[in-house]
Amino acid sequence: MKKQVKHVTIYDIAEKMKISPATVSRALKDHYSISKETTKAVKKTARNMGYLPNTLASSLRSNKTNTIGVLVSRVNRPFISSLISGIEEVANLEGYNIFISQSLDLEEKEIGNVKAMFSSRVDGLIVSLAMETTKFDHFEIFTDRNIPLVFVDRVPDEIEAEKIVIDNFAAAFEATEHLIEQGCKRIAHFGGAQHINVYHDRKKGYLAALQKHDLPVDEKLITYSNLGKDEGFSMTQQLLELENPPDAIFSANDTAAISAIQFAREKGIHVPNELAVVGFNDDYLASIISPSLTTVAHPAFEMGKIAASHLLEQKDKSDLVASKTTVLKTRFVIRESSVRDHR
Amino acid sequence: MKKQVKHVTIYDIAEKMKISPATVSRALKDHYSISKETTKAVKKTARNMGYLPNTLASSLRSNKTNTIGVLVSRVNRPFISSLISGIEEVANLEGYNIFISQSLDLEEKEIGNVKAMFSSRVDGLIVSLAMETTKFDHFEIFTDRNIPLVFVDRVPDEIEAEKIVIDNFAAAFEATEHLIEQGCKRIAHFGGAQHINVYHDRKKGYLAALQKHDLPVDEKLITYSNLGKDEGFSMTQQLLELENPPDAIFSANDTAAISAIQFAREKGIHVPNELAVVGFNDDYLASIISPSLTTVAHPAFEMGKIAASHLLEQKDKSDLVASKTTVLKTRFVIRESSVRDHR
DNA sequence: ATATTTTACGCAACCGGTTGCGTAATAAAA
DNA sequence: TTTTATTACGCAACCGGTTGCGTAAAATAT
Numbered sequence: 001m002k003k004q005v006k007h008v009t010i011y012d013i014a015e016k017m018k019i020s021p022a023t024v025s026r027a028l029k030d031h032y033s034i035s036k037e038t039t040k041a042v043k044k045t046a047r048n049m050g051y052l053p054n055t056l057a058s059s060l061r062s063n064k065t066n067t068i069g070v071l072v073s074r075v076n077r078p079f080i081s082s083l084i085s086g087i088e089e090v091a092n093l094e095g096y097n098i099f100i101s102q103s104l105d106l107e108e109k110e111i112g113n114v115k116a117m118f119s120s121r122v123d124g125l126i127v128s129l130a131m132e133t134t135k136f137d138h139f140e141i142f143t144d145r146n147i148p149l150v151f152v153d154r155v156p157d158e159i160e161a162e163k164i165v166i167d168n169f170a171a172a173f174e175a176t177e178h179l180i181e182q183g184c185k186r187i188a189h190f191g192g193a194q195h196i197n198v199y200h201d202r203k204k205g206y207l208a209a210l211q212k213h214d215l216p217v218d219e220k221l222i223t224y225s226n227l228g229k230d231e232g233f234s235m236t237q238q239l240l241e242l243e244n245p246p247d248a249i250f251s252a253n254d255t256a257a258i259s260a261i262q263f264a265r266e267k268g269i270h271v272p273n274e275l276a277v278v279g280f281n282d283d284y285l286a287s288i289i290s291p292s293l294t295t296v297a298h299p300a301f302e303m304g305k306i307a308a309s310h311l312l313e314q315k316d317k318s319d320l321v322a323s324k325t326t327v328l329k330t331r332f333v334i335r336e337s338s339v340r341d342h343r
Numbered sequence: 344m345k346k347q348v349k350h351v352t353i354y355d356i357a358e359k360m361k362i363s364p365a366t367v368s369r370a371l372k373d374h375y376s377i378s379k380e381t382t383k384a385v386k387k388t389a390r391n392m393g394y395l396p397n398t399l400a401s402s403l404r405s406n407k408t409n410t411i412g413v414l415v416s417r418v419n420r421p422f423i424s425s426l427i428s429g430i431e432e433v434a435n436l437e438g439y440n441i442f443i444s445q446s447l448d449l450e451e452k453e454i455g456n457v458k459a460m461f462s463s464r465v466d467g468l469i470v471s472l473a474m475e476t477t478k479f480d481h482f483e484i485f486t487d488r489n490i491p492l493v494f495v496d497r498v499p500d501e502i503e504a505e506k507i508v509i510d511n512f513a514a515a516f517e518a519t520e521h522l523i524e525q526g527c528k529r530i531a532h533f534g535g536a537q538h539i540n541v542y543h544d545r546k547k548g549y550l551a552a553l554q555k556h557d558l559p560v561d562e563k564l565i566t567y568s569n570l571g572k573d574e575g576f577s578m579t580q581q582l583l584e585l586e587n588p589p590d591a592i593f594s595a596n597d598t599a600a601i602s603a604i605q606f607a608r609e610k611g612i613h614v615p616n617e618l619a620v621v622g623f624n625d626d627y628l629a630s631i632i633s634p635s636l637t638t639v640a641h642p643a644f645e646m647g648k649i650a651a652s653h654l655l656e657q658k659d660k661s662d663l664v665a666s667k668t669t670v671l672k673t674r675f676v677i678r679e680s681s682v683r684d685h686r
Numbered sequence: 687a688t689a690t691t692t693t694a695c696g697c698a699a700c701c702g703g704t705t706g707c708g709t710a711a712t713a714a715a716a
Numbered sequence: 717t718t719t720t721a722t723t724a725c726g727c728a729a730c731c732g733g734t735t736g737c738g739t740a741a742a743a744t745a746t
Contacts (some may be wrong), residue, residue: 057403075424
């Protein structure tokens with residue numbers, strides 16, 4: 001039978017040393033009013049007894065958990081996992097842990113998760129909105145109490161809070177213009193849910209580029225979906241079956257763009273000469289696939305780092321309502337999928 | 344100036360309703376000893392007042408956090424993020440949240456994280472070991488107290504605890520044998536850190552297959568690294584510069600295998616005819632790259648689900664020391680990178 | 687009508703740290 | 717030597733729920 005070890009508390013230490021728990025608590029925190037000898041002795045005893053602090057008790061009293069909540073759609077997406085990695089790096093450096101939940105792009109789950117985060121008394125929350133989300137009052141729990149709240153990438157216009165985004169309009173404009181410069185005349189667009197800022201802006205950028213170059217907008221060339229792998233296939237198929245099919249696709253993400261390339265490859269349609277493709281995100285895949293994918297490099301990792309550091313800064317100037325929007329630079333990466341042979 | 348909302352507690356509810364906090368607490372939990380009318384009234388008042396429970400207080404008293412700790416090397420790796428996704432799915436279904444930290448493959452960080460997890464009083468811990476880890480006594484915090492502990496994938500032999508793994512030996516054996524059947528005579532191996540069970544077993548399987556088919560083992564064809572993208576390139580280069588280069592590579596992960604394919608492509612070396620390649624994991628990339636990568640499909644998501652559900656099961660039969668090892672099936676996926684033309 | 691059981695709730699201790707305030711002991715100043 | 721300042725620590729309340737135990741009131745049994 002295994003020995004059952006009990007939790008060691010500061011009371012146990014205090015009893016053994018014949019001092020008060022208050023002194024133990026202060027000594028462990030290097031409080032100035034405790035002599036160096038006592039402090040040293042306490043720490044030594046604590047170590048010997050295998051003491052480990054109970055974060056719950058500490059957090060309950062001090063109302064501080066040293067935890068940052070992170071609320072994303074799903075963790076196993078390249079963009080999200082890089083984002084999280086960036087958050088974790090900064091958080092950890094500052095002595096914070098992160099608490100993750102997934103909304104699975106469902107508004108209801110997002111609402112529940114926000115409440116759970118609050119109940120766990122996270123010191124701040126970083127959110128990338130669920131696809132489904134159209135209302136935002138569930139975030140008032142945080143804003144009403146001035147608990148730091150930072151939105152990243154998929155951000156709401158409706159809330160006054162700190163936001164970290166990229167210039168989706170400009171990036172989409174550049175991407176589309178690039179296709180036009182390659183000689184493409186009928187450029188399709190794979191769009192995401194239009195109530196989400198990122199997808200809305202990308203479509204706007206796409207439209208603006210067409211307009212600038214006097215290309216007609218054909219609504220039949222614009223499709224909407226949640227841009228998954230399967231959707232990429234079916235949208236491509238649907239477009240190529242049109243009596244007047246597109247000669248290029250600007251996809252609002254890489255996943256769907258890559259499906260398009262794969263579909264074309266299977267059908268023997270040449271990319272980029274018959275169908276040029278540009279994606280968005282620069283997932284690791286983009287450089288691997290053949291032909292490699294022209295795309296917009298999205299600084300996911302950096303975005304995470306900035307979100308975390310801005311969030312931690314907010315805690316200092318707590319009375320000020322932070323509602324700054326930080327726009328990060330994207331990088332347009334031209335690869336094989338969009339550069340046509342000049343025949 | 345924004346209104347500063349205070350936290351509503353059960354005391355606030357009790358005061359407003361002129362009842363005791365104990366009754367409020369019980370009513371909110373549907374305790375049998377509280378009348379239905381009171382329960383209903385309390386819940387209604389709680390809702391109106393915007394009450395949200397303080398998990399810290401509850402957890403402190405009840406010694407239960409409804410949180411599962413997850414300790415991995417890094418979240419932004421395909422295998423890991425799928426694993427986490429699986430864990431999250433089961434955990435969430437059972438009303439648990441997950442608390443994630445990264446060891447970044449450093450033993451020291453892993454030790455710190457284990458302590459932090461304990462201090463946070465997670466109800467259980469799921470661990471995939473850091474590359475660096477060679478000692479394991481930091482896990483005694485959990486085992487000594489019979490707190491559920493489950494290791495996944497990279498597991499220690501030295502600890503008696505529940506483990507979820509795949510049969511790395513068999514999978515590697517099958518992969519290597521497949522290469523032999525394709526007519527490969529000089530098969531190289533990209534190995535990981537050999538004190539980690541998964542990499543050790545994969546190498547063993549590789550060696551066993553060679554031996555079965557009376558192929559000589561050439562130590563020069565076996566390289567060790569942490570199997571990153573860059574390492575994949577340099578190892579491939581190094582191997583191909585040998586006076587007697589290999590005609591195949593069995594890599595212990597996909598990342599390095601894909602680098603090998605890319606390197607070969609750049610150098611004009613035909614895959615698979617001049618160099619056959621087999622990877623391990625079946626990352627999403629594997630099916631995308633051209634030539635597509637033959638690999639071992641690793642059930643990461645399912646592994647996460649099983650780890651979480653086994654962990655939650657442990658909590659019931661708490662006196663029993665669970666030390667079962669569950670071996671999941673892998674699936675050998677044959678694609679283009681290993682199937683030679685029969686010339 | 688009296689005794690017994692059931693129902694519905696309150697009291698107060700508890701979980702394990704944290705912290706404002708008070709004070710004895712020692713040191714420095716007058 | 718007396719007064720004041722400093723040092724080092726203890727007391728006890730507190731954070732916000734949870735829970736064992738006790739009990740008045742209502743319901744049921746005798």
